[in-house]
Amino acid sequence: MAVYKLxxxxxxLQVDVDPTTPMLWVLRDHLDLTGTxxxxxxxxxxxxxxxxxxxxxxxCQLPVSAVGDQSITTIEGLSENGDHPVQKAWxxxxxxxxxxxxxxxxxxxxxxLQNNASPSDADIDTAMNGNICRCGTxxxxxxxxxxxxN
Ligand code: FES
Numbered sequence: 232m233a234v235y236k237l238x239x240x241x242x243x244l245q246v247d248v249d250p251t252t253p254m255l256w257v258l259r260d261h262l263d264l265t266g267t268x269x270x271x272x273x274x275x276x277x278x279x280x281x282x283x284x285x286x287x288x289x290x291c292q293l294p295v296s297a298v299g300d301q302s303i304t305t306i307e308g309l310s311e312n313g314d315h316p317v318q319k320a321w322x323x324x325x326x327x328x329x330x331x332x333x334x335x336x337x338x339x340x341x342x343x344l345q346n347n348a349s350p351s352d353a354d355i356d357t358a359m360n361g362n363i364c365r366c367g368t369x370x371x372x373x374x375x376x377x378x379x380x381n
Pocket of ligand 1: 272
C-alpha cells in the first residue's frame with residue numbers, strides 16, 4: 232500500500248492503495264466517484280474513459296502510481312451542472328439508450344472537442360472508435376458531437 236495525493240476534478244484527494252490499482256477502482260471504490268464505468272477492464276470498450284491532463288484515457292488500464300501530478304477529470308467534474316456543451320448536445324439529441332457507456336462516450340467527445348473545435352467526420356470516427364455502445368447509439372453520438380462543435 233502507498234499514499235497518493237491526486238488532483239481530481241479540481242480537488243486534492245488522498246488514497247492509500249496498492250500502487251498497481253487501476254484508477255477506475257480508485258475512483259469507484261475509494262473516492263465514490265461511480266460515474267466512471269467498468270465494461271471490459273482491458274482498455275477495449277471505453278466505458279471507463281476519464282481525462283488525464285485533458286486527454287481521453289482508459290482508467291481501467293491506468294495504475295494509480297502512473298498518475299503523479301497530472302490532473303484527472305471524471306464525468307462528475309466535467310461541468311458544474313451538467314451544462315458542458317457535449318452534455319447539452321447529448322440531451323438535445325436524446326443520445327443514451329441503456330446509458331451504461333455514455334459517461335465514457337461523453338468524456339471522449341469532450342476531449343476531442345477540447346483538442347479539435349471543428350472535427351471532421353473522420354476526426355469524430357477516429358476519436359470515438361474505441362468507445363463501444365451495445366445499444367448502437369453511434370448515429371446520435373455523431374450528431375450530438377456536431378451540435379456541440381457549433
Ligand atoms: Fe476500460 Fe473497457 S473498462 S476500456
